[in-house]
Amino acid sequence: MEAFVFFVSAAIILAGALGVIVMRNPVHAALSLVMTLFGVAVLFINLEAYFLAAVQVIVYAGAIVVLFLFVIMLVGVDRAEDLRTEPIIRQRELALLAGAGLLAIAVIVGVASGGDVTGVPAQGDPEAADLAIDRAVEVSGDFDGDGDEETITEAPEPNVRRLGRALFTDYVFAFEITAILLTIAVVGAVVMVRRPEGELQPLPEVEPPWVLRPDLDPDPHAEVAPDPGAVEPEPDPEPDEAPAAADGEPTT
Amino acid sequence: MILAITITPGYYLALSALLFTAGAVGLLVRRNPLVMFMCVELMLNAVNISFVSFGDAMTDLGGQVSVFFVLVVAAAEVVIGLALVVAIMRRQPRATADDIAVMRG
Numbered sequence: 183m184e185a186f187v188f189f190v191s192a193a194i195i196l197a198g199a200l201g202v203i204v205m206r207n208p209v210h211a212a213l214s215l216v217m218t219l220f221g222v223a224v225l226f227i228n229l230e231a232y233f234l235a236a237v238q239v240i241v242y243a244g245a246i247v248v249l250f251l252f253v254i255m256l257v258g259v260d261r262a263e264d265l266r267t268e269p270i271i272r273q274r275e276l277a278l279l280a281g282a283g284l285l286a287i288a289v290i291v292g293v294a295s296g297g298d299v300t301g302v303p304a305q306g307d308p309e310a311a312d313l314a315i316d317r318a319v320e321v322s323g324d325f326d327g328d329g330d331e332e333t334i335t336e337a338p339e340p341n342v343r344r345l346g347r348a349l350f351t352d353y354v355f356a357f358e359i360t361a362i363l364l365t366i367a368v369v370g371a372v373v374m375v376r377r378p379e380g381e382l383q384p385l386p387e388v389e390p391p392w393v394l395r396p397d398l399d400p401d402p403h404a405e406v407a408p409d410p411g412a413v414e415p416e417p418d419p420e421p422d423e424a425p426a427a428a429d430g431e432p433t434t
Numbered sequence: 435m436i437l438a439i440t441i442t443p444g445y446y447l448a449l450s451a452l453l454f455t456a457g458a459v460g461l462l463v464r465r466n467p468l469v470m471f472m473c474v475e476l477m478l479n480a481v482n483i484s485f486v487s488f489g490d491a492m493t494d495l496g497g498q499v500s501v502f503f504v505l506v507v508a509a510a511e512v513v514i515g516l517a518l519v520v521a522i523m524r525r526q527p528r529a530t531a532d533d534i535a536v537m538r539g
Contacts, residue, residue, distance in 0.1 A: 199456035203463065208469055250472065273463065285451055366510075
């Protein structure tokens with residue numbers, strides 16, 4: 183059963199991740215991200231991390247993705263991005279090459295070494311024994327006092343209780359630091375989005391770095407042509423089928 | 435057949451590597467800053483899977499505690515990052531990652 187749950191949720195996770203990468207519309211990418219996060223929550227349940235599964239759904243899918251969608255709607259970037267333009271020379275090939283290299287390193291290090299996890303298990307280490315994940319254990323002994331041995335199965339302590347005890351004993355200093363971190367984040371966000379007095383200056387024009395295509399679309403902020411299948415075309419008085427590279431000047 | 439497979443930590447690590455790679459490639463390919471943040475979230479989730487998997491394999495609760503802190507840091511990072519995106523988009527709507535090159539040193 184664990185294998186079945188693992189493979190199904192792995193398929194969901196990878197499909198969602200692929201959706202984040204290839205979806206042209208940021209809203210669709212955010213919804214694909216929700217798919218991935220739910221798959222990860224299912225994997226956490228599979229690994230008996232019940233508290234983290236709940237927190238994953240509440241914090242990630244409930245708060246972070248909603249924040250993403252809120253910002254997408256607020257700044258109005260929910261237009262489709264043209265994935266065919268490639269402003270940096272050979273960006274896509276280099277990115278895929280870097281990804282393949284990263285995957286190769288990860289596979290060599292993590293998987294091809296047999297998948298063995300090295301180190302001392304916490305239950306055998308008296309220093310870390312209070313962090314050990316207790317399994318259900320069978321305890322033999324004379325419990326009801328009638329003189330003969332009986333075996334009972336002792337239920338493990340619930341995951342939430344153990345995690346809470348670890349957070350408030352061994353990791354209490356780091357826990358306090360996260361409180362400070364969240365406060366700083368909230369104050370910083372409020373300061374950054376505060377509307378300053380006076381007119382806002384647009385971003386200064388900079389000379390494009392050499393890796394950018396010199397023959398790119400002269401107006402990079404022009405409206406991307408909508409997907410012909412998805413959106414009905416609006417009547418456009420201006421013909422916009424001028425080739426993008428027509429009047430770009432090579433600046434090298 | 436498929437139910438007979440024992441899921442070792444290697445399976446989880448392989449999935450984690452795939453998810454991390456997907457996030458990294460997306461971060462390199464996409465130009466919308468919001469989608470780039472989503473790809474960072476993918477990479478953080480890949481690391482979370484491997485943390486919990488290692489913690490399960492070693493019967494150590496430290497993996498889950500680490501994931502808890504990663505969650506908190508991810509929340510703070512998203513708040514700050516989206517505030518930056520809003521501040522930039524207010525100055526120049528439809529800015530892509532290429533337009534934020536003024537921030538480089």
